[in-house]
Amino acid sequence: MGQGRAGYAGVSFWLEDAGEPLLPRPSLEGEVEADVAVLGAGYTGLWSAYYLLRKDPSLRVVILEAEVAGFGASGRNGGWCSPNISVGPAELVRRFGRRAARETLLAARGAVDEVGRVAEEEGIDARFRKGGVVRVARGRHELPAVRAAWGALSALGLADGCRVLGVEELARRVRVERAEGAFFDPQGAVVHPGRLVRGLARAVERRGAVIFERSPVVDFVDGPGPVLRTAKGEVRAGAVVLAGEAYLSRLRKLHRMVLPVYSLIVLTEPLPEESWAEIGWENHECLASFKLSVDYLSRTPDGRILFGGRGAPYRFGSRIRDGYDRHEPTHAMLRESLIDWFPQLSGVRFTHAWGGPLGMLRDWMPAVSFDPASGVALACGYVGQGVAASNLAGRIIADLILGRDSSLVRLPIVGRRVRKWEPEPLRWLGARYVQRALERLDERGRRTGRPPTGRSLAERLSRH
Structure with missing residues (x-):
């Protein structure tokens, strides 16, 4: 926290060029009731809110953002709206079979077009250009x-x-x-990430959502009537959506789930x-x-x-x-x-x-889930491929929370068990080893002209 008005524009070129003042919305103070409470005003949280309100305009949706909308990866990324997820086609086939792999990739491709379609429909100047x-x-x-x-x-x-x-x-x-x-x-496209995320925030507000900024969630309570808690208040809801990507690692209950x-x-x-x-x-x-x-x-x-x-x-x-x-x-x-x-x-x-x-999960693959018993929905782990994948995740979360059956809720990224990362110092040793080993393999390939074998420990640990 503590970026300040001038500081938010300095986070990235995209926020500097977002086309609007980055004045924080009011912070949460006290208790608020909602049907759905969302942690994070980045792509995942905003897309989740957007599709929930499209499908059921009567919902009371409250979004809590630690800084301002788009402060995280949604306002800092490389502008790719990728037709892939972080796990490649061959690895998807190996893990889930040909049919599930094909359906996953078709859904990812469809998300690229959906981002462009919604931006146009909502009047968001996302600078969407589909050049592949x-x-x-x-x-x-x-x-x-x-x-x-x-x-x-x-x-x-x-x-x-x-x-x-x-x-x-x-x-x-x-x-x-x-x-x-x-x-x-x-199938791929490029966007202006800052204008997309800021425009999406305005779009969900037009549909009735309330966004509280500079309101970092410090804990959540699951079970009947789940709660998102900040230092100065809390939101009690029928369901909560945890959409903080890498920043979820700051929550004690999720610290080893997501690797930043x-x-x-x-x-x-x-x-x-x-x-x-x-x-x-x-x-x-x-x-x-x-x-x-x-x-x-x-x-x-x-x-x-x-x-x-x-x-x-x-x-x-x-x-x-x-x-x-x-x-x-x-x-x-x-x-x-x-x-x-x-x-x-x-x-x-x-x-x-x-x-x-x-955010990176232990198997490099995104996860989307909703447990009706706990009232907690979760989407994270895009490994840098989240501009389009977060749109897909938002649609899935809306269907899961509303109890609607669809082809999307049967994709292999949905409802799967996520393995925790190792405790420290093993986590640090492993992450640093893989980073350095992959760099060495790239350098050896440039020097010798020989491709990587796929059999090295670093390649096997990072296989995706």
Whole structure:
């Protein structure tokens, strides 16, 4: 807490450019009654409230936010509206079978279009642009991953419109240094995260929800008449929704359920037209390589390049602090990486750098649940793929709380048992080991041209 009026705009470029003052709404003081109480005014909490009120406008919905709407990952992410969840097609098949994997991916793709549809319907200036996703093989060692991506979707009958791109075909879309090919999926989109989350907050208020800001939940009580408690008040409800993503780790009861992992971002100044003529990238595709240690790029509406990735260290005890949003060694690495992708931008000015925690469950897969006996609904664990997946989760939570049967509530992400993370110091040792080992594997691949085997301990621990 304690960001202050000026501080909220400094959280990320997206909140700075949200198009409205970031004046906090009133805080909760005293006791309030509701039908549904929601922890978190990010995408998951807001989408849950939105669909609950669409399906039953008579509901009293109260949302408690620790800072301001969009303060967390919803206002800080890379702008991807991804057609995937954090577990890939092949791994979904291995865990749940072909049919469940196909249904999950179709639902994830549908969520991309649903985000765009609702933004248009509600008059939210989310800058939604559906240009697809291009994953680039930057070196021979990443080419097998291109073929694997094609094969996994083909095996599920989901490769319509997808393409394996050769070097020349890729260059007609975007010119990336050391590219050996790419895989294109037309289903993805990019958004302006800040404008989407702030607009969604206004949309749920128009439908009758009440949002209290600067009201961090310190505990929850389950059972008949569940309660969300803050330092100055509480909300008693028929059901509560825990939608705090990485920040759920701050609650004692959920501390070992969600691992907060920091993802960091750098942003360039708006590029001149001559630079874009050299780069291409006219269709605003989401870009990434096949690095094990993760990178992601997007082109902003005003002509900047965003480059994000992992690398910031996991903090002992799953600590989350404002100071961890900036980690200069990682931000420097990201700036260097962008120039490595586009050497013609050497000397470009970087105007922003930020970051924040994302939530990771023990098996890397999102979880959505509602227990009528306890009155507690939960959705979290997007591992950085939450812009569209949170929309899917919000629709599922609405159906679960309202007792409505649908194809969505039968997806394998729903109602599953979530294994806890190990206690410290094992959690810290394991997280740091995997981070460093994946970076070493990426470096070895670049140096030798040999792809990862998939058999190393780090790859097996992080298999998704």
